[in-house]
Amino acid sequence: MRVISLPRIGTVPAWRRHARALAAEGVPPGAVLWQLDAPEGAPSDLFAGAPAPEPPAPPVTLTLPREAVSAIETALHHSDPERFARTYGIVLRLARGDLRWGDRSDPALHRLLAQEKAVRRDIHKMHAFVRFREIGTPEAPRRTFAAWFEPDHPIVEPASSFFAKRFGDMDWIIATPTLTARFVSGTLSFEETRDTAPPAPDATEALWRTYFTHIFNPARLMVSAMTSEMPRKYWKNLPEADLIPEMIRTAPERAMGMIEAAPTVPPKRAEKLRRGNV
């Protein structure tokens, strides 16, 4: 049995290098045990070099359609511990022509595509729901912001280039329970998360909360439409979310109030307008 230990930062490129080398040697999927390094521990090399028990299959060069490569790399950011082994099996079959990319009737590929979708959704939600708080002085030439976010999958690396492109003129940190992304003077880097305390609220947050309350139309209350897109699991890190219960509670009353209020008689100004002398 070969044991392949993957680093926690740069997991996917490392997997790709190993998969290519293993395929070239003809190592069958059943002869590899994939594992992720322990959080702070040194990579375990206990079994490295142990001989493979199964006889090697013919070597394979991994050439795959471009579309497949990007979907596979995305899916590898899923939290499923089986993903490394399953994907190795899939790329071997694809490269040998035993499996057609896109064939959803194949259970393994179907699973991979479903995981790809879940990861893409998670990345999308991270792009949407990260909330920065200013931790430096607003007068600094490059301002500094920080955020704490809890994704479902280990997606910090693929999700961060978006922030680097968008917030190019400021420094920022996004910490998650596993890794932290750090963008300083235009350089993006990743590290193990050390500080798990969310940053303190800043002054602009109060304005955002005002906006959130006032852009809401109580006459159109539709709570399930909100929660399907912004599930409760995200609420604890959203500075506006604690306003929601009260907005829901008072909405019917406010809407009825508008309906019941008698239509009003226009004030004098309107009369003047009507006569054309503003």
Next chain:
Amino acid sequence: MVKRTLTDKLAILADAAKYDASCASSGGQRRNSKDGKGLGSAGGSGICHAYTPDGRCISLLKILMTNFCIYDCAYCVNRASSRAERARFTVEEVTRLTIEFYRRNYIEGLFLSSGIIRSPDDTMADMVRIARTLREQENFRGYIHLKTIPDASPELIAEAGIWADRLSINVELPTETALSQLAPEKSARTIRSAMADVKTRREASRERSHRGTRPRAFAPAGQSTQMIVGADAATDGQILGNAASLYGDFRLRRVYYSAFSPIPDASRLLPLKRPPLIREHRLYQADWLMRFYGFEAQEIAPQGGMLDLEIDPKLAWALAHREMFPVDVNRAPRELLLRVPGFGTRSVDRIIAARRHRSLRYEDLLRIGCVLRNAQPFITLPGWSPRALTDSADLRARFAPPPEQLSLF
């Protein structure tokens, strides 16, 4: 008047802006700030950064520059005769709010509209100044949507399109009669000619000159409009017919439908009742069918007709055209597959890609992502035949929900 704080103004001017349905921020020019010399990115599919309990997405900071207005549109909370509280932002205040919200990842950009103060040109000039300040002074590369004022001069519209990703002009009401009754100062002709002007400028901006240089982009994310539904007596057929002509004549990116909602201090001219949310939802579905499924407005709802509120318009069409079904999933052309209830555009693409390799079976459709419960009566393929289901008299009852589930309130 007491001086209002920024918080007070934001409260008043967000309250005043919430009846505009659009919050889209997708498409347009690709930009980013990787060079470290600016802020923001745009051009992908827009992101919804939050949802309010009305189920609406917050993508943009949607505010009015001011809700003072010299016009008196009956449906509008800001009309001259309303007793709503009034406020006005300065250029600096809007700029600051946009930038500070953007830096915290609350928004994709700004959607700015305004009541009409002094004159249409004065108002439009102030809005253009805000957009220009964001672009030139703040190096803002996020999304800007300006709601243009139809009566403003063409030079101002021309400048607006240089700074903004999207321009919109609301047609407001589905018929001209309703517009002249409810918005006496507005004219359908002016609105349409302003749209035509934006369309022409957009086209000109995309043509290369004979030397191959491209002019500056003009409203690269296109133009859109909004129609209020339920404030007048227009039928769904009229509304969709009007939308189809707007899409055709002015190449609009989107038509938004906004269920007329009770507003504080409502006018006597209008129905004070719950907004027709289901009707609005069905109109959006119908609009989708026109844009992506090859349906004509008239097929979905005849001129004087209304949409079925209980079932979606695609299903309603299929039930009324049973002679076209069942469709052979392995043979039918794309246009016909698109008409099958329960088949989305993506499922249809996957069906077509998969059947090139082998004949599809019923079980495959689930993995492809079709909604089989809706599709069953209308399809046939190995592993499934609808038999008499397609023509059964009570087929509609299979889909229509019991009436009490209809209230969204």
